[in-house]
Amino acid sequence: MVNYPNGRKNTYHTAAASAAGRGMELEAEINATNTRYLEEDRAVIHKKPTPVTIVHVDYPSRNAAKITEAYFKLPSTTDYNGIYRGKYIDFEAKECTSKTSFPLKSIHAHQISHLDSVLKHGAIAFVIVRFTHLGITYYVPADRMIRFVRTAERSSIPVAWFEANGFAIPYNYVRPVDYLKIVDRLYFEDKE
């Protein structure tokens, strides 16, 4: 957490700055978009916390707990879920630095099963893939991504496949990754 000299706390820029350092601008932008959706009372969608296995906690004082040993663990689900227009929404988001293709190893097998499973239960499920060097962010319906992964004879998805099967997500200042625009087009077909 950055402490600004003037004492101002700016959650978005702080998150964006710290995320950018780890190559996670997409995450910061999706979080900012979700916060905006929440403020507009349009959808309630949150990123799940990063799963960690906590091994040791110190209690230096009665009310403070300091975790001194913990490890990252593989997520068993996707990172984002919530509700929009009465529907359960579920998605994963990935950044990709290649200009030509998206490596399949970026998405874990259990995340694919999770997407498949929520789809069968009636979810609106998708994957957001940003090609950072191409400056384009795609919305890919989960069923198309699952089909590719399960029938693929190659270990990456070419950009041309995204052009044909994905939808470019519009950017605007207040909603940097305005993915509900695509959800509206695909599932509700009317307003934005």
Add this chain to the structure above:
Amino acid sequence: MVNYPNGRKNTYHTAAASAAGRGMELEAEINATNTRYLEEDRAVIHKKPTPVTIVHVDYPSRNAAKITEAYFKLPSTTDYNGIYRGKYIDFEAKECTSKTSFPLKSIHAHQISHLDSVLKHGAIAFVIVRFTHLGITYYVPADRMIRFVRTAERSSIPVAWFEANGFAIPYNYVRPVDYLKIVDRLYFEDKE
């Protein structure tokens, strides 16, 4: 993680045992129930990871990351969500050691706002409260809990209120907190 002398790994009992030590049997039982629902392909409902703020990470070797300083942070949402019969499900679960009443401070204000917000978007939302010494676990519809909290002149909810406004959740060996039975009764009224 407990290592059994015979080398057997038993995820449920391991989780239950370690949770019990922290007074979190309810959490372990709900996780076991959710795993069962998942195996039956009946619902996809997961507990969100515990939110922590990670301050420092060591990289003792190229592929290992060890978190050496982190702190628990207040959750901004409830702990559990997912999808059941096409509906978005959202709930919080709390254990209570008092025999007479449930202290309102157990539920954070932003968890109440979150429940209110998902309800407005069409969720099935509720709170699970276990009175450990009474051996009873209640399902309370979120709207009733919210109304009590917002109009309360007292800082706790008496057990009698749960008897009148809640529904006792049935227990069985494979689904220790079989809350979907209550969801079925309240929202679908037919099968289990």
